[in-house]
Amino acid sequence: MTDNKFQNIIDTLGIDTFEKIRSAKVLVVGAGGIGCELLKNLVLSGFRDIHIIDLDTIDLSNLNRQFLFRKHHIGMSKAKIARESVLKYCNNSDDIKIVAHHADIKTHEFGPNYFKQFNLVMNALDNLSARRHVNRICLSVDIPLIESGTAGFLGQVSVIRKGVTECFECIPKVPPKEFAVCTIRSNPSAPIHCIVWAKMLFGRLFGLADDSNAVTDMDDNIVEGDKDDTDNVIRDELLPLAKQKSYEQWVFHKVFYTDIDRLARMTELWKEKKPPRPLVYDELFSPDGQQTTTTTTTTSNGINSSSGRGLKDQVVMSFQENINMFVESIRKLQVQNEQNGALTWDKDDNLALNFVVSASNIRSHIFNIPLKSKFDIKAMAGNIIPAIATTNAIISGLIVLEAFKVLNNEFDKCKSTYLLKQPSGKRLLLPIDPEKPKSDCYVCSQNFITLKINTKTTTLSQLLNDVLKKNLSFHDPILTVGASLLYEGGDEDLSKEEIEERNKLEQKIIADYKMPDNTILNVEDYLQNFKVSILIIHCETFDEDGKWFDISGKQKDQSTNNNNNHDSNNNNNNNTEDDLDDLEIIENPVDMQIDASSDKSTAKRKEIESETSDSTKKHKLNENNEQ
């Protein structure tokens, strides 16, 4: 009886398909922009056994598109409220079961065995690492997956079926933009460099102690020479004095005077541009605390490009306003830090945002870089790719149309569909046939990777964290070479001593720990049910600045391996090692435009994906590539 309300579905798709919809059990991963729309479409199409999972909570800036959430839901679980709200579209008599999990999909509770119960999994995710994770599990238990993503006006949907279509990792995703640490620390040339620096400074001043954060050393006052060369070293004697005056004066003096003075003395950096000029706190503020007018306001040419009536935050503040905001936010943050302990940077925390806005703008001023508005800095620092309701609605509708075909086992009819901003030719929605699995894909076809890395300087910890976890999205890797077990993660069942032992192990150089040149390393992840063999090739030089390892899916012909083994003991190299572990990675403001004239294959290649590094990630799903 109640099925009458689905008469249109029955008329359109036939009773057989409708019965499959009624008996299907499906998983929706993510209850954000796409997730809300998708859940509604599934319920209104007759699906009645749905699991939804999301670890995020509701924020004000979600309400413009995540239409199942209201103002009074702010701070609550997305998955649980989405379930509650969508059930309102149902009658009491509807036999519908929605299970909501406020949890991280990348945990053991949701491993391969959990996935096995579903007929179909639909991703509504906002970050690359979770997408890869779900991709691997779905491949391992052979459950069809529908993958989707949106960015502004653009979106895409594709079906992933083991052995039939390309998997999510068949085409390497555009890697996040990385900045070499020297650009951030010594030689910025664009606003983003100063913004990344300001976020690192926030972590240094108010966050947890982190040895890899090399933004500045607060007590180091050397401006020229080396501390071991006591005769020739020049120190900034004003720094200890500033430290005695107040916390904000100390910080100000350290980062805008001492550090800048040191850089300005490195004349080779400033042959082709103006050297940075150190700022003197007392010249900007007279002794009684009143600010004095500054003579250096000329470099700020941050004229707002939008027309007159912008938002308050879209106006670029003057240099002096930035100075005031910087001092004020340091004072307040220090109080918060003392009261609440270590702080985590969050773009939605106004005080933390003010700190990054003012600190980055002052630094930009010093390096003759245009200043930016708070509105713009928020987007750059918070990796915001704006998401809007209409794109999510279109993409979620397309997901359900693909779901109908998947339930009917009609994989030959499945499409990868792209939503464009402007029609390409005449097409606003561009469907293309899914590609076949790539024969060299290390995830779905070959399970073999070649890794080029400096085996004589890289530690096991770097290999684990930066290469295997960050870059290859392993969750809990187990490393073996031949029959010997080299490393196993997880701490639940280990004693304190055993963990300490393992931490020591992690500091070993990999060449000295059974992984020299030409090793085949086997890496396994039980949670992802995923295993891969990695051929390690020793390599000391990389073509790109800041790059220190290279991964390719194809197995390199070992006979042509011509790496040279000359020693790396010369001093020219010692900087490189320093720089290895403190790269700040931020997301690439990817050019999302799909060229209107591009043919199918290039449109396909321009993946509408974005991602973030784990280093900028809080313990929740990322904002970037939000939906």
Added chain:
Amino acid sequence: MSSEPQQQRQINIVEDENNALTDYEAALYDRGIRVWGVDAQNRLRRARVLFVGITGLSAEIAKNVALAGVGNITVIDNTIVSENDIGLFINGDQSIGKTRSEAAISAIQELNPLINVRAESIELDAISGEFIKGYTLVCVDSLDSAVQLRINNLCRMDGVSFILTHCFGLQGYFFSDLGNTFKYAIKKKTKVNKNNNNNNNNNNNNNNEEEPEEIEELIECKSSFSSLNDALSVQWSILPNRLSPLYYVLSVLYQYQQGSNKLPSINNVEAINKVLETCYERYNAQTDRHSELLKQCIKQLTGEIAPVCAILGGIVGQEIVKIISKDNEVINNYLFFDGTKCSGVVEQIHPKHNN
């Protein structure tokens, strides 16, 4: 009763024009502002959109424009909600017995408490030019050609943007008539090297060090639209070969209703086939090709389903935002969605003198 709230709204609108967006609005609409800008957001807030016919599709459109921040939304649909109704604005058992517009307004208001939402109980054939005048845009979902035509003509007379849309099963379309001249401006970014003022030190100044400055130019554009009657009277022989068969069905439905003012049931294939025969001459059709297309298409013309409503509702919602903000290329004048292929195709269908 009806004049008092009208006056109050007038005052609200005046206030709106003087006020900038509040901090709360700026935070709520943050992502939209990042996509279309503050000026567009202000235009959305001042806009008044009327929905004639609350279907699953128009409910999706209304949801999208409410979330985007369209400041004033009015709905008309006096149909009573039954227990078999399904859709975005049907709030379970609570909505049964209400009119569709009553059910819709509380749901729309809940989506965005900052906007004005109201229902009009006016009968569709009582809608006058006076009534239409105050709106920025009217969105119609109805199969009744007489209603479509009359509202289109009223909109044309008063310079109100008009959208007609409908979903049939896996098929759907929208038509827009934004008047004889629709003006909009598109932003074009050009990079300018700002190094041009130091002529005397060309040699020692390294050009590469200067970041080129981005300058945004506004380019005024115009687009010309056809009335619904003109767009449905085009000779079939001049239409593009790959045009969606749905277009032919729409002209047939339209033509049929011109004669009999009775709506053929969309499920009654035989009745529609009969109508077709009489239309071939009128449209200068190639009988074999078009009858085959039509028969194929008519088989698929069932009632609306949720995923197609979501897709077309998203496309039309975005189009309404673009039309109101006047800062983007708009679709002129048809879009056809085909869920069997997942294609969304834009077509320009105008009488010859307009092409």
